[in-house]
Amino acid sequence: MNNQTHPTDEHSPPPDEKQPLSTGAAGDDDTTQIRTSSAPSGSSHIRSFVHRRAHITPGQKEALDRLLPQWSIPYQTSVLDLAQTFGRQAPTVLEIGFGMGETTHAIAARRPEDNFLGVEVFNAGVGALLKRIDGSDVRNIRIIQHDAVEVVRDMIAPGTLAGVHIYFPDPWPKKRHHKRRLVQPPFIALLASRLAPGGYIHCATDWENYAEQMLDVLSAEPLLANTANGYAPRPDFRPQTKFETRGLRLGHGVWDLIFQRTSQAAPAA
Template identity: 60%
Template structure:
């Protein structure tokens, strides 16, 4: 999680993007780059779920791919995931979208050995870094799907199958004309809420106040969710301060957590 977190959906990829679908699931052959027309919401068209970003995989990360990939990498398949088969046990499962270099992911998984963590990231060095942490810390409760999380949500995760969702530091798309590219938008949040079991939680975090305000507004507008706090939530103990976040705090930057529960 060093640096930007959920870039698997809006940036930080080294593979071609997969299209994001509508709540109404448009046809597979719909063009990915069409510009919105009329009053259509930008998420009502096929969007790229991430864009290409360069990155070099280190020798250590490459070794981790070879050593731990066969066990901890899950292939994307357009069919419902068998959680017990994937993790070797039945346990509450938390989805993490875009884990960066895996620092926070490994920390949280170690704190919560009773939970399974399904982690989506397409940035190869980040996947290699998390595999390396899995080996170093002997973590057993993480599985990685190196694929667009939107496809994973749509085709691998049945309704009410998740105990939680983490979306930490998604790309804020600072420029106003790019705000429509932000991940946390009503159609996507509806997908997440639908996959949460009753009592499950959705935890978003950002260091960009305008995005925090958008997150709070969008999640508050989703009827399947309720806020666990009066506005922004205190930082849950399980979410560690990363080097990136500590650096920002020292510079006077704020960090906002938003935690909602499935009704």
Template identity: 65%
Template sequence: MTQPPENHPPALPDQPDAAATPAQGMVHRKTIKSYVLRTGRTTSGQTRALAELGGKFLQPYRPGAFEPSAAFGRTAPLILEIGFGMGEATAHIASVRPDDNFLCCEVHEPGVGALLKRIGEQQLHNIRILRHDAVEVIDHMLQPGTLQGVHIFFPDPWHKKRHNKRRLVQAPLISRLATRLAPGGYLHCATDWQPYAEQMLEVLGAEPLLANTADSYATRPDYRPLTKFENRGLRLGHGVWDIVFRRK
């Protein structure tokens, strides 16, 4: 597939954001970010959702220990999602897993507005959104062992070989995510680009704190829905790969 699916997460930009603090330990030529800023028009419905629901469901970026019980008003397993695009899959997963809390990072305003709109329409209460770089959220807000799961669905594949270094799923990020997972917690990645799937499998397989839940690629878990884009691609014979590892 050559176009991003509806729940397409952010990827890595060519240039670092001068206003942002580089994440410690992410050693690459340029500052690693979890997104690229994309253009897109925010609809009136998304704008209304931002105004009406943002105060309840948007979380501020504040370095220091994140308190899930304060943010969600309850104690429940915490799942981190890195990039949710327009929020279609996120809202579905939250609806079928009401006993879990979902902390979702996305900087694209139309996507944030779209997910807030879905939250209102579906009366969801177990989602909180951080409009901030997920790498900095991981580094400065999430304590070791606090996550029960991580979702990274359809990150930008950066198809050209010379751009592969911009891919989100690389060893430094996976290493820090592994430390944030509680024992038994899972890391679920999905992609529709086979070379990226192979890289994901290699990177996650090399992380000593993680173990594969399958011999190779995993069967798609029931909670992850097929998007319209994904269904269209499957009809055309394109593949989709799920990779699920667990914290030892």
């Protein structure tokens, strides 16, 4: 299979925000709200994204200015109190890289009994999700606009998450860029340690090579067990976007993987 374009572009930030280029300086139009920081000394990691100037609509900009303080959580180096953050005790699902927020918003609306903590660095996507929240009665979403690895490492306590969603992450298709892919053994081990027993990691991709890597990495993590024999059917709660539908119609594949946290204890930190 050779996917030259993603059937899932509606989930991803605008294409020019995701490029395998060196990190650029923050611009006034699209990066004013991005909170970036270097990883602490001795714990640096390869980032799976780059900052670039990109188009942000007036509506998204207005939503950022008006709504970000209400629905976002600033990055911090201490563990987040999830009950205080959401104003209730409920299972919490972390979504990494929610793109333009369509899927996140739809799932949160379908699962009002759960909390959803979305992590995204791109202003256009954050602004788009804020607009969706503002135009609906969905109130079980909070946003952190920061590097996902640092958020999971510093802000999420071990054994606390009910689930993790990683939908259509940047595939970094060139072989020399595969090291930038998000789904790598150290990060999956970190995520698995943050899951409560019985919690799940759900990944989806439309790049076959990345799907194979995801399956290998997830299968090798001792704290996780596959819920399917290989790839899983798309669960009902994950909506199929119009771009995904178009891609499937054109013969492009989409692969879902759902792994569950086992009951064994995580290794000592």
